[in-house]
Amino acid sequence: MPEAKGSEVDLLGPLVDGLAESVIVRDLGGRILLWNKASEALYGFARDAILGRPFHDCLEGSHPSALVRLERHLLEQGHWEGELKRSTASGEERLVEVRWTLLRGPDGQPVSIIEYGRDITRLSDIEVESRLQAHRYRNLFQAMAASFWELDFSRVRKMLGQLVHAGVEDFRAYFEAHPEFIDAAVAETRVVDVNDKTVMLFGANSREDLIGGTVSAFWPPESRHIYAESLLASVNRLPALSRETRLSTLDGRMLDALFTVCWPSGHHGRGTVLVGVIDLSDRVAAEQEVRASELRYRNLFQAMSTALFQIDTTRQRQLFAQLATRGVEDIAAHLESDPGFLNAYLDAMSVGEVNEAAVRIMGAKDRRELIGQPVSRFWPPSSLPVVRRSLVSSFRQHVTFEQETVNYRLDGTEINTLFTVNASPELRERNMVLVGLTDITERVAAQKALRQLQSEFAHASRLSMLGELTASIAHEVNQPLAAISTNGAAGARWLSRPQPDLDEVRTIHANMVSDAKRAADIIARIRAMASNKAAERQRLPPNQVVEEAVRFLHHELMAHEVDLHLALTGGLPDIEADRVQLQQTIVNLALNAMQEMKRAHCPRPRLGLSTLADNGELRFAIEDSGPGIPPEHHDRLFESFFTTKESGLGMGLSICRNIIEAHGGRIWAENIPSGGARFLFTLPFAR
Incomplete structure (x- = not known):
């Protein structure tokens, strides 16, 4: 009650004095505002002596849960009921059954609390046990995460009885022929009680919004056949019925739910039923997403132009598990000591699914010719080293593997393929890997x-x-x-x-x-x-290759009066290269430099050749004292057929680039700040 307006309390006093239950009103601060005659009899405090005093201090109540928690629950839910131990004015301890309700003002804000109490200290053992069971049920009813409903089914039971008197025997057929009966039954099913989860799940503000109303708002037309199923279960005296269905909330949302209705033993004929509703929306949404994802995967799987194979790896995993049991950790070493394991590995895998591109590329008539085939059928002996490397990758649980190789088609002909393996953790969990073959x-x-x-x-x-x-x-x-x-x-x-x-x-x-x-x-x-x-590659000392190339240039150097300077770093590791191709590159770069210096009429033409080790690879440089590279030509130097010579073909530098890149190196050019051009290339040292 708001702010203890004395007149309002005085008006309530005569009304509640005639009640057998204790009625106490207190404000949010705990100050007692109203105290009826039954409260005086129960606790021994006179009304004049107790009004205005702190509620909990006077009665010294106790509960297994702290009173602070009970008060918090009251403010959150608007009500609380249970049993409290309280002390009377004479110090005697009483067990009191209480119900608290939060009273709100016109603005909806809480202003006071009304309590109804009844002394249950001297109840009979039977009544105590009955009340204990009811209390347990109430706690369970409220505490469960599921939505619970107690429904008044008595009017619907009378409607079913009328059908029996009318001679209806096949209720299922009757319900299908008369859907209006189901609509009427839904409208006659009333809510007796709900738990707090129901209030939250179905979008109500409080239990009072639901109690006393019908369930019509919660049963959309599409789900009324499930309600009919529950009526059939009642007619057939089944103890319970569970079905997945869709229910509607007060704000019109559709709720995927597991609906359970039960008639406990001995409950038939009492007029009420218990209903449980478990929200399946997240699960249903997840299942729909999985199905949609599976459909997207299936469509993508079939639409890809790359041949895709789902490979069943169940037996492969068993082989790996056996190796782990034997303590094998270095799979590469194990393959050296047991070459036969590679064939066992191939035989352990079979084709589980393929797409249309796989059917086409492998020369099959349809998918059935490929599904179930052992993987070994598609691998020629020359490609087994690739299988070996993919096995090592799989054993080490690498997610991807890719390499160019050769595979058999169904008719035994060979095709060059790009072989890729996707072994993601998700696929591994399903005992499969995804293999792609691109022709x-x-x-x-x-x-x-x-x-x-x-x-x-x-x-x-x-x-x-x-x-x-x-x-x-x-x-x-x-x-x-x-x-x-x-x-x-x-x-x-x-x-x-x-x-x-x-x-x-x-x-x-x-x-x-x-x-x-x-x-x-x-x-x-x-x-x-x-x-x-x-091309014939061999291990070569890099400086020796440079010196041999210089011998080809001896007469040109003399004819053009070019001053040659060699700066070859000693003790360089060998390179693995084709001698002739590498000499061709050095000679070509040197001739280009001498010709550019001659065309520019350089007074003192100089040419410098150097080698050194740089970041684990050979670095070769050739420098000249010519005019340098014009900026507009820099990006096109290594293009095929690009030349600045009147009679040139424009192939020399392009061929040099191809040679160096084929050897795993790179080549580029730059201008020297002091004048001239510098061409450089790198090559990996031999392992």
Whole structure:
């Protein structure tokens, strides 16, 4: 009651004095505002002596839960009921059953609390037990996370009885033929009680909003067949019925729910039923999302142009579990000691599902020809190293694996493929992995043709370069030939003497052999440079390759009066490369530099070649003292057919780039701040 308006309390006093129950009104601060005659009799405090005093201090109430918690519950829920131990004015302890209700003012704000109390200290044992059971039921009713309803079913029972008297025997058929009967039954089912979860779940403000009304608002037309099922369960005297259905909340939301109605033993005929409602909205939404996700996955799976295979890995996981039991941790070492495990691994997996692209690429008529096939059928012996690497990846639980390989089609023909494996944790949990095969046969053939074309261009470039080096080659070959001729003439003279000096002749003969070998080496180097044989990689000292390339440039350096400076770092690790291709690159870069310096009329042309180790790889640089690279040409230097020479083909630098990138390196160019251009390339050291 608001602010203890005395007149209002005085008006209530005579009304409540005639009640057998104790009635006490207190404000939110605990001050007693009203105290009726039954309260005086129960607690021994006269009304005049108790009014205005603190409520809990006077009665010294106690409860298993702290009174503060009870007060908080009252403010949150608007009501509380239970049993309290209280002390009377004489100090006697009483057990009191109380009900608290929060009273609100016109503005909806709480202003006071009214309590109804009854002394249950001297109840009979039977009544105590009955009340205890009722109390337990009430606690359970309110405490459960599910929504609970107690419904008055008596009028509906009379309606069913009338059908029996009318001779109806097949109730199911009757309900289907007369849906209006179900609508009427719903309208006659009234709410006796609900728990707090029901208030929250169905969008009510309080229990009072629901109690006394019908359940019509909560049963949408689409779900009334479930209500009919509950009537059939009642007719057939079943103890309970549970069904998933959809119910409506007061604000019109649809609620996916598990609806349970029960008639406990001995409860039939009493007019009330118990109903439980569990909110399944989250679960149903999750299931719908899973179904939608599965549909999206299925559509995507079938629509992909890549051949996709769902592989059943149940037996594969069993094999891995056996290895773990045996303490195997290094799977690569185990495969070395037990090569047969690889075949067992392949045989342990089979195709579970495929998409249309897989049917097409593998040459099958339909999916059934592929599903259930062992994976081993699609792997030629030459591709087993790829299987081995994928096995190691799977054993280490890597999520993805990808490599180019060769696979069998159903008819035994081979196709080049990009083999990918997706082994996400979600897929592993379902004992499957997703394998993709992309047919790259045409791409591999095109790459092979491109490599052949590049090889032919490189060969043509080398021949062109050798043509430019003709004078240098002739000069280099003439030197050992002239030495052989000179030594031959000298040897003839020594032999023509009356007493030949055989030691001198032997020395001259040795020189001739050495010069002949030198000439043969020069010819072999020229033939190798001019040949069009396949690339042949070997371990090479990098500085030796540079020095051999410089020998080709000897005459050009002399003819152009170029000052050559070598800065080759000693002790460099070997590289793994094709000698001829690498020499071609160095010679090409050097010739380009000398020609640019000649065209720019550099007064003192200089050329510097250097090698060093940089971040675990070989770094080669060639610098000139020419005019540098024009900014407009910088981004196009390595493009095919781009040239600044009047008679150039524009292939030299493009071929150099292809050679270096094929060796796992990179090549680029830059201007030197002090003047000139610098071309650089890197190559990995041999492992």
